Amino acid sequence: MAEPGFPTRAPVRRTALQVLPGGAPHRPARTDTGPVRVYVLGSDPLARAGIGVLLDGRPALRVVGDGDGADLDSARPDVVLCHGTVPDGPAARGCPLLVVGGTGTARDGARGHLPATVTADQLASAVVLAAAGYSVVPQRRPRREPVRAVSDADPATLTERERQVLAMVARGLSNAEIAETLTLSEHTVKTHVQNLLGKLRLRNRVHAVIYAFETGLTAP
Structure with missing residues (x-):
């Protein structure tokens, strides 16, 4: 589903x-x-x-x-x-x-x-x-050595909108492009990005991309 x-x-x-x-x-x-x-x-x-x-x-x-x-x-x-x-x-x-x-x-x-x-x-x-x-x-399976995840936060803590924004950040979209796609103001998108970084305990957008890969949020 x-x-x-x-x-x-x-x-x-x-x-x-x-x-x-x-x-x-x-x-x-x-x-x-x-x-x-x-x-x-x-x-x-x-x-x-x-x-x-x-x-x-x-x-x-x-x-x-x-x-x-x-x-x-x-x-x-x-x-x-x-x-x-x-x-x-x-x-x-x-x-x-x-x-x-x-x-x-x-x-x-x-x-x-x-x-x-x-x-x-x-x-x-x-x-x-x-x-x-x-x-x-x-990624090789099984892993011979454990790789430390960028964050162990549960993606379930994100709202539906925050998950959408995270997926677009992982695709390399800027705040302005995300705002245009979701019909939001750029300020609102910036707030969503700050909120999801805080919830997931991520330092920046690059770590958000890594987190999206590690949790499978960017998977088809």
């Missing part, structure tokens, strides 16, 4: 993702609130176009390049999103690297190696997290 306020969808194969501290990035993680600049890297034009379609229309993201990496320097991305094996030639130019699909191991500096079954929402959230200095990888 669908949760109140969430659309009902046909059952799909779920890809579980695990969010980990990213370690020391090659350059400081983003602190601004503008869209994350993404470069789609790969040798297959159709695959790059497909990734671009998944990211299209996301207010938190902006695709600034698409190709084999020859124009990486001029594109100045915040995150490089690569399809399949990372080419030997172009490097990530000091910014986080996410790999989608393929079987190869991402090189040093990678923020995640995501399966081809990743959803559009998961991919967009992974890019935002990578820009903030976190890593996102497929």
Whole structure:
């Protein structure tokens, strides 16, 4: 049965993702609130176009390049999103690297190696997290070592509206975009965000994205 306020969808194969501290990035993680600049890297034009379609229309993201990496320097991305094996030639130019699909191991500096079954929402959230200095990888079951959750608060403490706002925060929407979608004032959305962070004992929006992944609130 669908949760109140969430659309009902046909059952799909779920890809579980695990969010980990990213370690020391090659350059400081983003602190601004503008869209994350993404470069789609790969040798297959159709695959790059497909990734671009998944990211299209996301207010938190902006695709600034698409190709084999020859124009990486001029594109100045915040995150490089690569399809399949990372080419030997172009490097990530000091910014986080996410790999989608393929079987190869991402090189040093990678923020995640995501399966081809990743959803559009998961991919967009992974890019935002990578820009903030976190890593996102497929979750292995069973876990050999326990991973500490960002919060042990019960999501049942949230109201229906707060759950809706949290789901949109996890998709990378800004307060203004959430307000437009839910036909609310931006001040009301800000209040909902502050309330849900307080109830869930979360420090910021990045932790809210992590919490949504860990509790499955972003699952289809």
